[in-house]
Amino acid sequence: MSRREKIEAMLAEDPGDTFLRYSLAMELDKEGEHDTSLAKFAELTRDDLPYVPAFFMAGQQLVRLGRASEAREILRNGIEAAARQDDSHAAREMSEFLASLGGM
Numbered sequence: 001m002s003r004r005e006k007i008e009a010m011l012a013e014d015p016g017d018t019f020l021r022y023s024l025a026m027e028l029d030k031e032g033e034h035d036t037s038l039a040k041f042a043e044l045t046r047d048d049l050p051y052v053p054a055f056f057m058a059g060q061q062l063v064r065l066g067r068a069s070e071a072r073e074i075l076r077n078g079i080e081a082a083a084r085q086d087d088s089h090a091a092r093e094m095s096e097f098l099a100s101l102g103g104m
Contacts, residue, residue: 003027018044018051025054029061037061045074050081052090059097068101075101 001009004027011020025040038061044054055078062071075098082091 004031018047022051022054022057026057029057034061034065045077045081049085052078052082052085052087054078055081056090056094056097059094063101072098072101 004024007020007024007027011017011024014020021040021044025037025044028034028037028040038058041054041058041061044051045058055074059071059075059078062068062074075094078094079091079098082088082094
């Protein structure tokens with residue numbers, strides 16, 4: 001059984017598990033299923049309590065795919081979400097990454 005299959009099996013038992021959903025998005029990225037991965041990250045960012053790491057990982061993936069303008073938007077949203085959750089570390093990391101992209 002592959003790592004992805006294991007994650008999907010655990011998600012079948014607990015579909016609301018944030019970390020498993022995040023892990024699946026990461027695994028899909030590794031497998032090159034970028035659209036599906038980005039959709040899973042987007043779901044995590046729209047939760048009642050957005051999962052802050054999903055913004056950063058989606059932003060990094062978008063940059064790798066040559067979609068920097070989309071990455072900038074999701075990073076800005078992630079910085080706002082991190083600030084609302086008092087996660088200054090994540091906000092700082094995303095701010096630094098955003099700055100490295102230029103054209104803020």
